[in-house]
Every structure is written in C-alpha cells, then in structure tokens.
Amino acid sequence: MVRTQFGGRDSFTGGAPAQSVLIAINTLLQAAAACLTAAVITAIRFGKPDASLSANGWIGGLVASSATCAFIVPAEAIVIGSIAGALVTFSVEWFELKLEVDDPAGAVSVHAIGGLWGILAVGIFARFHSPVLNVAGAFVPVTGAGAAGQWLAQVVGIANTARLRIAAHLRPESGPQPYLSVSRGD
Numbered sequence: 001m002v003r004t005q006f007g008g009r010d011s012f013t014g015g016a017p018a019q020s021v022l023i024a025i026n027t028l029l030q031a032a033a034a035c036l037t038a039a040v041i042t043a044i045r046f047g048k049p050d051a052s053l054s055a056n057g058w059i060g061g062l063v064a065s066s067a068t069c070a071f072i073v074p075a076e077a078i079v080i081g082s083i084a085g086a087l088v089t090f091s092v093e094w095f096e097l098k099l100e101v102d103d104p105a106g107a108v109s110v111h112a113i114g115g116l117w118g119i120l121a122v123g124i125f126a127r128f129h130s131p132v133l134n135v136a137g138a139f140v141p142v143t144g145a146g147a148a149g150q151w152l153a154q155v156v157g158i159a160n161t162a163r164l165r166i167a168a169h170l171r172p173e174s175g176p177q178p179y180l181s182v183s184r185g186d
Helices: 017-046 051-068 074-098 108-123 147-169
Strands: none
Touching: 017 051, 017 074, 051 074, 051 108, 074 108, 108 147
16 A cells, blocks of 8 residues: 655645554445445345446545545444445436436536545544544544534535535526626726
8 A cells, every 4th residue: 555644744644654444444345335335235236246336346445445435434434335336226227318428427416425425424434543634623532423514514515515516507508708808908
C-alpha cells in the first residue's frame, strides 16, 4: 500500500500509520462485499450474475471505502460495502433509464452514489480514536459510532455539494458568466 505522510498522519485516509493493516482489511472487505452483493442482485434479477454490474459494485465499494476505511471495524466494512454494491447496481439502471444519462460504463453511478454513501457512512459508523474539533472550535471527546454530531456534518456536506453542482448546471448555456459585470460606458 502506498502511503504519504504529512505530520505523522496518513494524508489519504486520515488514519495513523499504525492503522495501515486495518485500512487495508476494511478496503478489501468493502470491495468484496460490494461485488458479491451486486452479483447476487443481478443473479436474482437476470438469472445469472452480470460481470459488468458486479465490477461496478466492486468499484463502488472501493469508492465508499475511501471515506470510511480508517474509522470502522471490519464487520461494519462488510455492511457498508454490501449497501454500496446494492446502491450502485440499482443506480446504474436509474441513471440510464430514468435520468437518461449516457454513461455506458456506469462511472457516474459508481463514483457519485458510492461516494455519497461513503460520506454518509462515516457519520453513521465512524469511530474516531481521538477527540475531534467541533464547529465551535472546541475539542470534543468521541465515544462510539456516530458520536460528536458527525452524521449531521456529513449530511450538511452532501447537501452543500449537491447545491453547488445543481447551481453549476442551471447556468445559461452561453458559456461561463463573469461574476462581476463591468460597464465601460461604450
């Protein structure tokens, strides 16, 4: 596993270097659970497992693990991965048939839905190993999963991201608009 360190912390996952084994195990478990869930769902729906959707489930599990792998126990990794696999499997069809998004590889479903679920799963399942800084700037001791209002913080982050993406798509099609309009008096 490639890891870069900044100030003694893992810059990709936020975990301490001693957590590398746990991070690797959780990442593997989430990806495997997501792939197996996608395979089971497609076998039930289509009579046999679909390799493409199973691969999308696997990648969706990896995407979801990016946010959670340092802060959960292995049993929770299996649950999070299974949910990611199911969400990605159903969202591929939803994006293509209902929203008419031309995404032959399912990359939008994998990264958008898998990523959003991973962010939300941090708020539900995460166990922080040291006090966290709250919005008031005070350190709060953390006990158990979902402590210190993390779930609400994750939901606010998701809502703001969605709001910004929607606002970017609602701009007129005439190209980028300047933030300030300067009149030259011509």
